[in-house]
Amino acid sequence: MNTAVLDAVDRALVLATQSGLPLVSRPYHRLAGQIGIPPEEVMARLSRMLQKGVIRRVGAVPNHYAIGYTANGMSVWDVPDESIDELGARVGALDFVTHCYHRPRRLPAWPYNLFVMVHGSSRSEVLSKVAEIAALLGHGSRSHDVLFSTAILKKTGLRIAP
Amino acid sequence: MREPALLVDAIDRAIIDGLQGDFPICERPYAEVAGRLGISEEDLLARLQRLLAARVLTRFGPMFQVERMGGAFVLAAMCVPDADWQRVRAIVDALPEVAHNYRRESERNCPFNMWFVLATESEAGIDAAIRCIEDGSGLPVFPFPKLKEYFVEMKLAVRA
The missing domain is CATH 1.10.10 (Arc Repressor Mutant, subunit A)
Known part of the structure; x- marks a missing residue:
């Protein structure tokens, strides 16, 4: 530490x-x-x-399922490394995006390097938002997938040991 | 795990929507917030207690950014066969370093179905936690550390 x-x-x-x-x-x-x-x-x-910034904020952390966001989609995109910063910033600026990160690919199984989280009340709402992202990226994205959460297995947040 | 539906009234909504940040740091912060909401301090405290007990809120307090304390916060995934699911889940969930864990499925048969976040006080703690999960489960863990953050703002208005 x-x-x-x-x-x-x-x-x-x-x-x-x-x-x-x-x-x-x-x-x-x-x-x-x-x-x-x-x-x-x-x-x-x-x-x-x-x-x-050691504390990001002080306040309430809602369980997004309980407040009506039952569809939580992690959309993942394969975009060229040379344009990811420009595209990531543009996607991150969309008002419905809650998280947007550049992460490494794990080839061959995982070609995606741009991770964009979208929350909604239904899968179709999330998918329509994902379509907006696809439209924004255009040919900038070679392929994408959407992984929906089907169960929260654990959600405690940080727990450092005494 | 679907959460039970809970009736929230207009004041609960105002608490959830209005208190996702900027909670005051002063002698009587709940009294200050309650005044803004037009309710009593006792009512606010009772409502927060109820919302936490019903798990409408998972926490109330400071959200720490462990990277800024010299620690690390890393997304990781595994491909867990259904027959092995409960065994592997128990190993992963038991680790205090696992801050959250989600089952995810895609329509394209993506094999990565268990996604969790490791939060540790040091960079080395991430490697140790990964080794612990790999040794216990016999399955590889794929870390996806963030290379760049373009946007994070996890504030959602109540829709329920």
């Missing part, structure tokens, strides 16, 4: 909050009591981690 980024107190804060923020009136005071530092320091450290 890179101690230049997180010291022991920051790490204790990660451990104390990775499964969730206390649901009490003064949650940062509760954490302060658990860790043994002043509440102001808890708030200052969390703010700093947020500023540095």
Whole structure:
């Protein structure tokens, strides 16, 4: 672990909050009591981690199935390496795309290098969005596939060990 | 695993849609948010508890970006035969380094059907977790580390 980024107190804060923020009136005071530092320091450290991007955001993480997004399609595309940055940025800018990454191919079984996640209420909605991506990529994509999730097997998020 | 349908009212929707980020860091953050929503602090806390218990929310709190702490977050996939599914799933799900795991199917018979994310405190932790899964399952793990991130914004408005 890179101690230049997180010291022991920051790490204790990660451990104390990775499964969730206390649901009490003064949650940062509760954490302060658990860790043994002043509440102001808890708030200052969390703010700093947020500023540095160690914390992406603080808030609710919905179960997308439960809020109506029962179709979750990972669309994957084989685009030329020389144009992937330009195409990835354009696809990532589409308002319905939630994640867009360049990842390595695993030839011969896996020719795809652009991974684009699309959520919707039905497979047909997701497929119509995938068709929009296909139209945007045009001849820039040599082949593609869509992998729908059929079961969430586990969803806990980060769990570092004490 | 389909989640049970749960009735959410307009205030629950406002909580889910409005609280996917920017939760305040101050002495009484729930009171501040409750004031914005026009409800009491007690009501907000009770609703959050209920939404978490019903698994409409999977978490409430900070979302850590482990790469920024010197760690790693890597998507990986396996081709698991149906006859072996439960055995391999148990091995993968049991590892604390597995942050989430999904079964995926394509219409093109893509053989990669188990997709999971490994989150570890160090780069070396990824290799160790992969070795552990490969040794336990006898099947290869294919890591797909991100080479470049073009966009990530996982905020979805309630449709249920």
